[in-house]
Amino acid sequence: MSFDLDLFVIGGGSGGVRAARIAAGEHGARVALAEESRMGGTCVIRGCVPKKLMVFASQAGLMADEMRGYGWCDAQAGRFDWTVFRQKLDAELTRLEMIYTANLEKAGVEIFHQRATIVDHHTVALADGTTRTAKHILIAVGGRPALPGIPGQELGLISDDLFLMESLPRRVLLVGGGFIACEFATILAGLGCETVQVYRGDAVLRGFDRQARDMATLQLSAIGVDLRLNVNPTGLERSGDRIGVTFNDDSRDDFDAVIWATGRDPHTGGLGLENTGVHLRPNGAIVVDEWSQTAVPSIFAVGDVTDRVNLTPVAIREGHAFADTMFGGRARSVTHHNIASAVYLRPHEVASVGLTEEQACARGDVDVYATVFRPMRSMFAGSDARMMMKLLVDPDTDLVLGCHIFGPDAGEMIQLAAIPITLGATKADFDATMAVHPTAAEELVTMRQPARRHRLAVSAQAATA
Structure with missing residues (x-):
C-alpha cells in the first residue's frame, strides 16, 4: 500500500x-x-x-x-x-x-x-x-489541567492562564499540593500577591521523599504562603467582583482569583x-x-x-x-526508572532521583545517610533556613538507591548526582570522590555514618524457619 x-x-x-x-x-x-x-x-x-x-x-x-x-x-x-x-x-x-x-x-x-x-x-x-x-x-x-468537579469550578483558572493574566491578583487561592501548585504559590507570594494554598493532604508534594516534603511544607509557610492542609474547596460562587470559596471544614473566604492545580x-x-x-x-x-x-x-x-x-x-x-x-535501524527503548526531577521552590528547591526513603524501606533493608544543616551563604546573612542531603544505600550491595536534596540549586545538583546513580555507583564510589570545598554539595561525598538504618521486621517464626 x-x-x-x-x-x-x-x-x-x-x-x-x-x-x-x-x-x-x-x-x-x-x-x-x-x-x-x-x-x-x-x-x-x-x-x-x-x-x-x-x-x-x-x-x-x-x-x-x-x-x-x-x-x-x-x-x-x-x-x-x-x-x-x-x-x-x-x-x-x-x-x-x-x-x-x-x-x-x-x-x-x-x-x-x-x-x-x-x-x-x-x-x-x-x-x-x-x-x-x-x-x-x-x-x-x-x-x-484537570478540574476538581465541584460547583462553580468554571470560575477558577487553570495553570495555563497564569501566563496570560493582564494583571496579578491581589489575593489568590492555589488549590493543590503538587509541584505545579507549590511552584505557583512560591512565585505569586514572591511577586507580592497575598497567596493562600489549600491541599487535601498533610504535607505537599506527594510522591517525593517524606523528609523533603516536610521541609518544603514548612518553607512555603516561611516565605508567606498561607498554607492550609487537610482542606479542600467544595464550591465557588461569584461574590461581587471577587470569588467566594467554601471549604470542607465549613469555612468560607473571598479571592480575586482561584487557580486549579489539581493534576493533569x-x-x-x-x-x-x-x-x-x-x-x-x-x-x-x-x-x-x-x-x-x-x-x-x-x-x-x-x-x-x-x-x-x-x-x-x-x-x-x-x-x-x-x-x-x-x-534509523537502531532499536532503542526508554528505561523509566532513576529519572531525576526537581521542584523549583524558593529559596530551596526539592530534587530527587531513585527511591524515596519510604520506597526503599518497603523494598528491603536500607541505610540512610542524611544531614540537615544551614548553608554557609544564607546562614551568614542571618537566615535560619535548613537544607538537606540524603543518600539511600542497600547495605548488602552498597548500591546507592536514591538521592534527595532540599536546598539552593538542588535541581542543578541532582542532575550530576543522577549520573553515577544511573551507572550503578556504590556508596564507596561516593566516598572515594574528593570533595569540593566549601560547597553544600560536598556533603554528598563526606557522609560516613548512617543517620539511621531500616531493617525489614520478620516474625520469630519466619526467623527460625
Missing part, C-alpha cells in the same frame, strides 16, 4: 517535535506534523520555561534580604512591574517557538498549524478538511481514537509497550499522553527512541 507519508505526528510539543525532527532530518523519513496551538507545547509555552523565568523574577525580595545581611544596608527589591515582565516573557516564548519551527523546517518536516484527528489506522484528517495517509502515526498531544489528564478526548483499536486507561492515557507502540501496530504515542513519567526530558527521550527504532 502506498502512503503520502512515512510518519504523521500529532502534537508539536517536546516529544513530537523531537520524533519528527530525528525521523526526517537524520533518517530521511517523509514526515508531517500538526499542532493546533503554539509550537513547543506545554513545556516551552505554558509550563517549564515560563514558570522557571517567573521563579527567577520572584526571588528579588529574598535576594534583597540576603544582601542586607551582607552589609548592603539599602538593598531593596523595589516595585515589580508585571506588564514589563509579561512583555519580555512573551518575546522570549515567541523566540523559542520560532526556533522549534525553524528546526522542523530545516529537517524537512511539513508543518500544519491546525488540529488533526485520526480517521483510521493510517489516515489523519486536518481541520481544513484535507486528509493525509501515513505508514505510521505518532500521538504526542500531551496532557491538560492525558489530552485524548476528541482525537478520534474510537476509530481505532487503541487501548486507553480509565484516565484517558494511551496504553503503549516499551517501544511506545499501541495495540494498533501503525499507531504510537509518547510523552504525557501515555502517563508513564510526565516530564519533558522523558518525552524527548521517548520521541527520539521511537524515531531511531522505526526509521
